[in-house]
Amino acid sequence: MQASLYIGVSGLNANMSELSVIGNNIANVNTVGFKSSSVSFEDILSQTLSGSNQIGLGVQMSAITKSFTQGAFETTGNNLDLAVSGNGFFIVEDAELATTYYTRDGQFSIDKDGYVVNADGLRLQGYMASSTGTLQNTIQDLVLTTDTIEPNSSSIATINANLDSNSTITGYVFTTGSNDSIDFSVDGGTSWITASLITDGGLSDGSAYTGDEAAAAIKTALESANGTTDTYEVTYDDQTGFYTIENTGTNSLDIDWTTSATSAGAMLGYTVNSTIAAAATASSDDAGGAFDLNNAGDTSNFSTPITVYDSLGNDHVVTLYFRKSSKSATGNDWEWYAVVDGTDTVSGSTEVQASGSVSFTTSGALDTESAATYLNVSGGFDFTGGSAEGQLIEFDFGESITQGGTGTDGTTQYGTNSGVSLLTQDGYASGTLQSVSIDQDGIMTGIFSNGRDLTLGQVLLADFANQTALSSAGSNLYVATFDSGQALIGSPGSSGRGLVQSSTVELSNVDIAQEFVNMITAQRGFQANSKIITTTDEILAELVNLKR
DSSP states (O other), X not given: OHHHXXXXXXXXXXXXXXXXXXXXXXXXTTOTXXXXXXXXXXXXXXXXXXXXXXEOOOEEEEEEEEOOOOOOEEEOSOTTBEEEESBOEEEEEETTTTEEEEESOOBOEEOTTSBXXXXXXOEEEEEEEOTTSOEEEEEEEOBOOOOEEOOBOOOEEEEEEEOOTTOOOOOEEOOTTTSOEEEEESSSSSSOEEEETTTTTOOOTTOEEOHHHHHHHHHHHHHHHOSSSOOEEEEEETTTTEEEEEEOSSSOEEXXXXXXXXXXXXXHTOOSOEEEOTTEEEEOSXXXXXXXXXXXXXXXXXXXXXXXXXXXXXXXXXXXXXXXXEEETTEEEEEEEEEEOGGGBSSSSOEEEEEEEEEEOTXXXXXEEOOOEEOSTTSSBOBSSSOOSSBOOEEESOOEEEETTEEEESSBOOSSOOEEEEEEESOBOOEEEEEXXXXXXXXXXXXXXXXXXXXXEEEOEEEOTTGGGOEXXXXXXXXXXXXTOSOEEEOTTSTTBOEEEETEEEOOOOOHHHHHHHHHHHHHHHHHHHHHHHHHHHHHHHHHHTTO
């Protein structure tokens, strides 16, 4: 009889233990990362009365099992709030005790020393990155010590543009005593006459003119300086840059483009002497014109500014001027000039500090591009502000891009308006850390005030062969046990590990409805076992009363 009394007691103890577990689950219903537990029971070894008849000796709690089902997610405004979507645990370490814990609670912040820590000051573990953003392979405390990044001077600028194939060849600037003279004779070379495109042709000193305007000036200069009644027709082809002189007079016209230091021949594209008989024509032998810094807008066809950075991180504007220079059977040639304003140069004067050329095929594709020619003594760009002089900047016009599935070699020359489609360079100023973002692979990226980003580290996850055997250490922490196996540490998303969700926390996986049902069941079990005890007590009392 007494056995039934103690059997009832075992039932009371077992169901009370279950109520304790249920109570703990309900108490932590709002605990971030909490995992609910359930109780398993088993009967106690039975005793044999006779034959095969066995009477049990009650019940005992066999195990309390954690349920690691996924909890719901809640979005927060803190980038360092993390949640694991799938398997895995964050790894945190007590720096003083050198003890490693595992948790699903991803509420992290930055302490005064820059370490990423949880609410108890335990440091989040992962891979740190080098100063260049390369991840290392040693597991350590994640600490944000990179408050600033050093500046990087520009070394390459990539330009993808279209240069209008219909652009005219221009760039005619004549200066008195420099390149304004035409030496000619109308008597077979016996008497030579010098005509000035400025004095006799009506042009202004140092101003830029179109090819047609220069052609009109040639005509006027020849006729006004010529004492005869001979007349001439001068035309200009703005696509080839060639001039044609038609002698409509009665005398032959001999023109010497090379004897005078002030000859206009080079500007007009004449490189040899010409004899033009009466009623005959002669053309220049090369395309004329040139880029003139003082008339940059009038002696070029297109320009675009690009901001570059010196060795100190100071920004400077370099304006690239493009000038169509010649047309040939294989395609057009263009020149480019990198101009730096006087406020940004060591000399204090506006300068062409680099130049080069590009050529195109007849289909408009980039054919060749020259290396930059640096015009300063230092052999590079000389920016003001105390930065290193002689800075080399490569201008790349052939960067391969893909649009609509079709590969295009960067800069093109089609019959549409000139314009830039890509403009990049690799320099930047120094910057201070503004914020930190973490992607689903656990990569921590610092966003800096200069617009740059840099990899700072990577959050790692630990998985276990038997995660239900982990031992709870309080504060949402777990420690590994012999039965759980060693921690299997790796990057989020690898080898079955889950992914990391930033600005998110995982809520408790406690199911309130299910817990209330379990509570009712445990209560009924407790009540029923108490009845066994009271009933047994009554029977024992009756037994004692038999003696009366």
